[in-house]
Amino acid sequence: xxxxxxxxxxxxxxxxxxxxxxxxxxxxxxxxxxxxxxxxxxxxxxxxxxxxxxxxxxxxxxxxxxxxxxxxxxxxxxxxxxxxxxxxxxxxxxxxxxxxxxxxxxxxxx
Amino acid sequence: xxxxxxxxxxxxxxxxxxxxxxxxxxxxxxxxxxxxxxxxxxxxxxxxxxxxxxxxxxxxxxxxxxxxxxxxxxxxxxxxxxxxxxxxxxxxxxxxxxxxxxxxxxxxxxxxxx
Numbered sequence: 001x002x003x004x005x006x007x008x009x010x011x012x013x014x015x016x017x018x019x020x021x022x023x024x025x026x027x028x029x030x031x032x033x034x035x036x037x038x039x040x041x042x043x044x045x046x047x048x049x050x051x052x053x054x055x056x057x058x059x060x061x062x063x064x065x066x067x068x069x070x071x072x073x074x075x076x077x078x079x080x081x082x083x084x085x086x087x088x089x090x091x092x093x094x095x096x097x098x099x100x101x102x103x104x105x106x107x108x109x110x
Numbered sequence: 111x112x113x114x115x116x117x118x119x120x121x122x123x124x125x126x127x128x129x130x131x132x133x134x135x136x137x138x139x140x141x142x143x144x145x146x147x148x149x150x151x152x153x154x155x156x157x158x159x160x161x162x163x164x165x166x167x168x169x170x171x172x173x174x175x176x177x178x179x180x181x182x183x184x185x186x187x188x189x190x191x192x193x194x195x196x197x198x199x200x201x202x203x204x205x206x207x208x209x210x211x212x213x214x215x216x217x218x219x220x221x222x223x224x
Contacts, residue, residue, distance in 0.1 A: 031211075041217075042217055043216050044215050087152060087153070
């Protein structure tokens with residue numbers, strides 16, 4: 001069974017304080033790993049897809065990286081508007097549906 | 111484009127009642143999904159569809175039914191509502207080509223069963 005574990009569950013940062021979120025996964029053949037952002041009361045919003053170990057993707061203050069066992073979402077000099085829950089999901093090579101982690105709730109204080 | 115729209119936004123049901131959650135997308139996507147999200151939890155797949163007339167069960171299908179008569183619409187039916195179905199329900203669609211695997215989510219329906 002595919003498993004996705006995200007840590008920490010919650011993270012509080014000061015504006016400008018860089019940090020990383022972790023997504024550990026167990027899957028029999030990874031087709032892709034996905035990061036989504038979810039604001040309170042809204043649906044998740046797609047951020048990145050990573051397909052192979054060593055791959056990196058960047059968007060504004062966010063950078064996602066992938067190894068064979070985990071992915072990191074690095075947040076550089078965060079701003080209060082980066083506050084959200086960040087969800088990680090995996091898709092197995094032989095699968096047709098995503099398995100989501102429980103998310104990391106990020107709060108960035110001004 | 112409106113993207114993925116869901117109605118209603120909120121609903122309170124009594125135990126044993128039935129209802130249909132509506133989902134429509136205007137991106138001509140073949141793949142559509144229904145998820146539920148319980149407080150502090152990740153998304154669990156209920157049902158999905160790879161095109162009009164084709165549906166399949168996800169991880170937690172019991173108590174739900176779906177149909178897909180058109181590319182645009184993917185309604186979710188709850189029969190005999192139970193308190194365990196209290197949750198937030200999200201519909202999503204997925205593109206092809208350059209946007210394959212990128213799922214676009216609707217705003218959600220918050221359902222309470224009492």
